[in-house]
Amino acid sequence: MGLIPEEPPPGPARPGFWRSPVRSTWTTTLIGSVLLVAIVIVASTGFISHAAYQPDLGRNALIPREKDLQLLVFSWPSGPSWLYALTQGAHVTFGLMMVPLLLFKLWSVIPLLFSWPPPLKPGEALGKLANLLLVGSATFQLATGLTNAQLFYPWHFNFVVAHYYGAWLFVASVMLHVATQLPKMRAAYRTRADVLGMADDPLRTPNPGTTTISRRGVLGLMGASTGAVMLTTVGQSAGGPLRELALFAPRGAGSDDFPVNKTAKVARITQQLVGDAWRLQLATPDGDVVALSREDLLVMPQHTYDLPIACVEGWSSVQTWTGVRLLDLAVRAGIDDAEQVHVVSVQPAGAFKQTTLGRAQIHAERGLLALKVNGADLSLDHGFPARIIVPALPGVHCTKWVGRLEFA
Amino acid sequence: MSDEPDETTAPDAAPASPGAAQRFERLWGTSPWLLAGHLAVILVAAYALSVMFQERFAPRPFNLILWLVGGAVLHDAVLLPAYSALNVVAAKALKTSNGGGIRRIMVLNHVRVPAVISGVLLLVFSPRIFAGQPQNYERALGHPPPDYLARWLAVTAALFVLSGLLFAVRRLRADPASPDPSGAGAAADAPR
Numbered sequence: 001m002g003l004i005p006e007e008p009p010p011g012p013a014r015p016g017f018w019r020s021p022v023r024s025t026w027t028t029t030l031i032g033s034v035l036l037v038a039i040v041i042v043a044s045t046g047f048i049s050h051a052a053y054q055p056d057l058g059r060n061a062l063i064p065r066e067k068d069l070q071l072l073v074f075s076w077p078s079g080p081s082w083l084y085a086l087t088q089g090a091h092v093t094f095g096l097m098m099v100p101l102l103l104f105k106l107w108s109v110i111p112l113l114f115s116w117p118p119p120l121k122p123g124e125a126l127g128k129l130a131n132l133l134l135v136g137s138a139t140f141q142l143a144t145g146l147t148n149a150q151l152f153y154p155w156h157f158n159f160v161v162a163h164y165y166g167a168w169l170f171v172a173s174v175m176l177h178v179a180t181q182l183p184k185m186r187a188a189y190r191t192r193a194d195v196l197g198m199a200d201d202p203l204r205t206p207n208p209g210t211t212t213i214s215r216r217g218v219l220g221l222m223g224a225s226t227g228a229v230m231l232t233t234v235g236q237s238a239g240g241p242l243r244e245l246a247l248f249a250p251r252g253a254g255s256d257d258f259p260v261n262k263t264a265k266v267a268r269i270t271q272q273l274v275g276d277a278w279r280l281q282l283a284t285p286d287g288d289v290v291a292l293s294r295e296d297l298l299v300m301p302q303h304t305y306d307l308p309i310a311c312v313e314g315w316s317s318v319q320t321w322t323g324v325r326l327l328d329l330a331v332r333a334g335i336d337d338a339e340q341v342h343v344v345s346v347q348p349a350g351a352f353k354q355t356t357l358g359r360a361q362i363h364a365e366r367g368l369l370a371l372k373v374n375g376a377d378l379s380l381d382h383g384f385p386a387r388i389i390v391p392a393l394p395g396v397h398c399t400k401w402v403g404r405l406e407f408a
Numbered sequence: 409m410s411d412e413p414d415e416t417t418a419p420d421a422a423p424a425s426p427g428a429a430q431r432f433e434r435l436w437g438t439s440p441w442l443l444a445g446h447l448a449v450i451l452v453a454a455y456a457l458s459v460m461f462q463e464r465f466a467p468r469p470f471n472l473i474l475w476l477v478g479g480a481v482l483h484d485a486v487l488l489p490a491y492s493a494l495n496v497v498a499a500k501a502l503k504t505s506n507g508g509g510i511r512r513i514m515v516l517n518h519v520r521v522p523a524v525i526s527g528v529l530l531l532v533f534s535p536r537i538f539a540g541q542p543q544n545y546e547r548a549l550g551h552p553p554p555d556y557l558a559r560w561l562a563v564t565a566a567l568f569v570l571s572g573l574l575f576a577v578r579r580l581r582a583d584p585a586s587p588d589p590s591g592a593g594a595a596a597d598a599p600r
Contacts, residue, residue, distance in 0.1 A: 156467065
């Protein structure tokens with residue numbers, strides 16, 4: 001103890017260095033409570049998205065299965081049709097909204113970073129490390145998430161693995177943080193009005209500057225900046241007139257009402273691959289292959305449904321799709337009660353040129369191999385000659401340019 | 409779980425007979441419960457990091473380390489000091505620090521509010537506003553990206569204009585005797 005002076009050195013560790021009269025445990029409690037709601041929404045929808053990719057099927061797992069610490073394992077349902085549009089839209093929109101919430105939260109507790117004396121006992125040092133993990137993983141999740149959702153990849157690591165395991169770091173440290181801070185929060189809520197007189201509030205400055213904004217003003221500003229982020233993002237998921245307000249979202253204002261996640265050019269789709277010679281190959285259980293031309297498919301019973309296409313990057317869009325039921329194709333392949341279907345695209349490039357769908361998708365009434373959208377043939381960018389479209393299925397699993405279906 | 413990690417300054421004033429937990433706390437610095445919590449988080453973190461840092465996922469481990477701690481460091485060492493300094497400069501320029509007067513404080517807030525909203529938008533949408541890797545956008549969507557920087561500038565200008573108009577309206581309608589709507593009440597909160 002003797003080595004550490006009792007009096008902190010000049011600077012941020014001095015009591016009175018931080019002068020905002022608005023900082024207090026009550027202010028932090030209010031900001032933290034709002035942030036906590038956002039964290040619960042963003043974390044749960046994130047883990048739900050991981051489950052929606054159905055990593056237990058085929059080669060869907062983006063993280064090697066034996067290494068995967070999975071919170072939720074269940075077969076993803078095929079309804080309601082807007083399910084993934086909602087969960088993933090919420091994940092991205094609330095994730096972006098968390099940025100201002102976190103900024104206000106960190107602003108409100110900054111004096112504690114410099115609390116004096118510095119941690120001397122091992123337990124206190126661990127506490128400081130836990131805080132570093134908390135803030136580090138929070139900024140890591142937000143930074144990687146918001147850059148990825150805006151098609152900017154400035155890192156040298158696997159995004160899916162890093163963002164998924166970053167979530168484990170973040171959720172674990174948030175849980176510990178909430179558990180340790182709960183007594184303070186409860187005290188703050190209990191005392192409410194007279195909490196301002198709370199004894200020994202470490203966040204109250206002993207040297208307040210001129211009051212230029214009220215606590216209500218700070219919370220209002222937090223709400224306004226969070227709302228601004230929401231307003232300029234949510235239209236890419238909600239669609240309609242809101243899309244034109246989504247000024248900064250990649251699939252927002254000025255972009256197509258019906259965007260694509262990957263153009264035919266990037267997937268290296270050529271006319272040869274999808275021209276007249278194209279056939280849908282249906283693998284039968286006895287090892288044979290039924291080859292169907294687009295005309296063969298068009299004479300099968302056609303069904304038309306309004307279904308959303310919803311991307312992991314948060315955007316979604318409802319269109320009117322027409323095509324053949326997956327279940328009819330399974331029967332055509334000679335399998336009455338198919339459990340799985342392995343879908344293979346003709347595209348030579350891309351991480352999602354194959355996918356495996358489960359029972360819920362095959363047996364969904366509105367589970368289609370779509371041939372047309374909005375009454376016209378699919379465009380090349382939207383997956384001509386045929387693509388998967390199934391209610392509630394993540395967009396990347398709605399394989400485009402389908403060349404082969406293997407029911408089992 | 410009622411013990412706080414920041415109970416560091418004053419050890420308890422000699423309880424009648426310190427139990428094992430108290431003695432542990434005096435030596436270790438936290439309650440045994442908190443230690444258990446720390447150990448649980450370390451366990452989860454060790455597993456998560458061991459997967460993230462596998463060579464096939466993170467061929468350049470230093471890059472991942474930078475991203476993991478960089479955000480916290482950049483925030484605490486750059487972003488927060490920067491906007492705090494801007495705030496101090498603005499307050500000094502408007503002389504709100506020495507009493508100032510309600511009108512000057514109003515001006516300050518009519519500058520601060522649009523500046524904060526615009527700054528948050530800039531931070532959240534910086535990848536597109538600064539047009540990072542525009543080829544990714546074009547390859548994915550099939551058309552070149554719109555000018556997001558122009559959009560941000562337009563939104564920022566609109567926010568400041570709106571704030572200025574509001575200020576003008578408030579001043580015109582202000583009864584000099586009426587209390588300031590933005591700073592009312594909080595002044596009384598300051599302790600001592």
